[in-house]
Amino acid sequence: MKILLLSAYDAMSHAYWRKGLVAAFPEYDWTVLTLPPRYFNWRLRGNSLSWALGEREVLESGYDLMICTSMTDLSALKGLVPALSSIPTICYFHENQFAYPQADSQHKSVEPKILNLYTALAADQVLFNTAYNRETFFAGVEQLLRKLPDHVPPGVVDQLRERSSVLPVPLPDSVFETHIDAQASQPLQILWNHRWEYDKAPERFFMALTHLKAQGVSFQVHIVGQSFRKIPDVFIKAKESLADELGAWGYIESIEDYRQLLQSCDAVVSSAIHDFQGIAVLEAVAAGCYPLVPDRLAYPELFPQKHRYPSHEQDPAQEARVLAKALSVLALKKASGQPLQAPDVQGLSWHALKPCYQEWIEQLVE
Incomplete structure (x- = not known):
């Protein structure tokens, strides 16, 4: 044919x-x-x-x-x-x-x-x-x-x-990897792995992390994904304000290194106002990350309710607060030794x- x-x-x-x-x-x-x-x-x-x-x-x-x-x-x-x-x-x-x-x-x-x-x-x-x-x-x-x-x-x-x-x-079969469970004593490992553009609403995510930090919650954040010639100012400011909590930063050229990062993170977060499927989140979930996504776009058909935080698309500040609350709950669960179980997305494999x-x-x- x-x-x-x-x-x-x-x-x-x-x-x-x-x-x-x-x-x-x-x-x-x-x-x-x-x-x-x-x-x-x-x-x-x-x-x-x-x-x-x-x-x-x-x-x-x-x-x-x-x-x-x-x-x-x-x-x-x-x-x-x-x-x-x-x-x-x-x-x-x-x-x-x-x-x-x-x-x-x-x-x-x-x-x-x-x-x-x-x-x-x-x-x-x-x-x-x-x-x-x-x-x-x-x-x-x-x-x-x-x-x-x-x-x-x-x-x-x-x-x-x-x-x-x-x-x-x-999803390629190669993304379904065994998750590397970090010790409960380590801070919550948070992943944000999207294009560095306005439609992924990074400012909401960074506001949530600011709330989390102010509450004294221990975490490490990895900001990766495709960026372009002009990087939005919000990323530059976040790199300074989150310097003590920052792990991986920027686009990861090696696919092996990227897959290892997905396997080692506890939670993957989306704050998008545009996502028609959310492949970046799905790949992270396939590697064992617990998804936290807004209750809008394609996410209600992809993930159970417990993985979706309330959507306040027209109120970024309020949405940042509810996301921070959801992340603090995950940090508490991890600290107490409770597993952060990722949903099964095998049905989306090739x-x-x-x-x-x-x-x-x-x-x-x-």
């Missing part, structure tokens, strides 16, 4: 998914085209032009199936390369532009949302990584269609619902989800 795989904005999470997909099915003949994750607006609107004229011979090589990400300008690409129009197509949504929070500095444009909609309509099957992603997409589409002035056809969302399903990004992916691939080709 020949499969064309297109990742139009190949950010870290997208590359994580596509590499796992190709590795899981070595029996298929894969052709992979990617574009770098920069110049967002141009990449989103220009990928069809870049590929249609720059990779035409590859695109016209004949395939049994095409799989693309939601960043792909699929309707335009099929129009520019007619040979693609007859190939069964799966579109995979890692996120949707309707539920993506915008920074104050970002220009609010409807175009990314329109492109998401057109790409979904141009696919034969649409897969979302979580139910939260799917439902916020449909809600956003409905809201957008109500704002359009005229000639809006009925049943757009119903049509999309009929050919959409939820299929998570699987081993568990590969048959689901295979079923969609073969069903669509047939």
